[in-house]
C-alpha cells in the first residue's frame with residue numbers, strides 16, 4: 417500500500433512554511449496515508465502545528481540532542497531507517513531538503529527526483545531542467561520507493577484544520593561521528609524569510625554599493641517585505657550570498673516581486689518564474705525585465721525608490 421513520509425523542516429520552534437507546501441505536493445499524489453516526521457531535540461513546540469495540517473495522517477516525533485541542529489549527515493541514516501515502511505519519502509527543495517534527501521536516497525540505494533513542480537500520478541512528475549528553460553516528465557521505475565524533493569514555489573501551502581495523531585518514536589541510527597555542528601552564519605533575522613515571503617524587494621548591480629543598498633532595505637522594511645538581490649549584486653559584495661535570487665540562488669514565489677536595477681537575465685528570471693505580480697524599475701526601457709514585468713517604471717532608481725517608499 418502506498419504511504420508517504422514527509423520530513424518536516426523547522427527551527428525547533430515553528431514549522432517552516434516549506435513543509436506545508438511539500439504536503440500540498442504530496443496530496444496531489446492521491447495517496448491518503450501521509451505521515452510527517454519531526455526530528456528535534458524537543459519536538460513538543462513543532463509537533464502540534466504539524467498535526468494541525470489538513471491531510472496529515474500521523475506525526476512521528478523523534479527526539480535526540482543531536483537533532484538540535486538539522487545536520488544532514490546525522491539525519492540521513494534516520495530517514496533511511498524509517499523509509500522501509502513507506503512508498504514515498506519527500507522533503508522540500510530548500511537547502512534543508514536538498515542537503516538531506518540525496519544522502520538518504522544514496523543510503524537507500526535509489527535515485528532521488530529533484531524539484532517536483534507538477535504531479536502527474538504517484539510515480540510520474542514534471543520537473544525543470546536547463547535552469548527552468550525546459551520541463552521534463554520523469555517516471556520513477558516500479559520496485560523501489562520514490563524519494564523526491566518538492567519545489568515549494570510550485571505549490572501553495574496546505575491548509576490547517578487537521579487533527580493527526582502524534583506518535584513518539586526513538587532514533588534508530590547512531591551518530592556517524594564524522595560531522596559536527598560548529599555554528600550558523602546567516603542574516604540578522606530581521607524581516608520575513610526570503611524563501612517564503614509574500615513580498616520581496618530585490619536590488620541589482622545598479623545599486624552600485626552596499627551603502628546604496630540601504631534604500632532597498634528601507635523600502636522592504638516599510639512594506640514588510642524580504643530583501644533579495646541579483647547575482648551581480650551579490651558578487652559585487654553589496655549583500656550576502658543568501659539573498660541571491662535565481663538559478664544559483666533561491667527559487668521564490670512571492671505574491672509581489674520588485675526587481676530594482678535588475679536587467680532580467682534568464683538566470684535571474686528562473687528564480688521568480690512563479691511570482692505573482694512583478695514590478696520592475698529600470699532606466700533602460702529595453703531591459704529584458706520589462707518583457708516579463710506586470711508593471712514597469714522606466715527611470716532612475718535613486719529617484720523612484722524613495723518616491724515609492726514615500727507613497728507606501
Ligand SMILES: Cc1cc2nc3c(=O)[nH]c(=O)nc-3n(C[C@H](O)[C@H](O)[C@H](O)COP(=O)(O)OP(=O)(O)OC[C@H]3O[C@@H](n4cnc5c(N)ncnc54)[C@H](O)[C@@H]3O)c2cc1C
Nearest residue numbers: 620621622646647648662663664665677678679684699717
Ligand atoms: C551559470 C550562471 C548562473 C547564474 N545564476 C544567477 C542567479 O541565480 N541569479 C542572478 O540574478 N543572476 C545569475 N547569473 C548572472 C546573470 O546572468 C546576470 O549576470 C545577472 O543576473 C545580472 O545582474 P543585474 O541584473 O543586477 O546586473 P546587470 O545585468 O548589470 O543589470 C543592471 C540593470 O540596472 C539598470 N540600471 C543601471 N543603473 C540604473 C539606475 N540608476 N536606475 C535604474 N536602473 C538602472 C541597467 O539598465 C540594467 O538593466 C548567473 C549566470 C550564470 C552564467
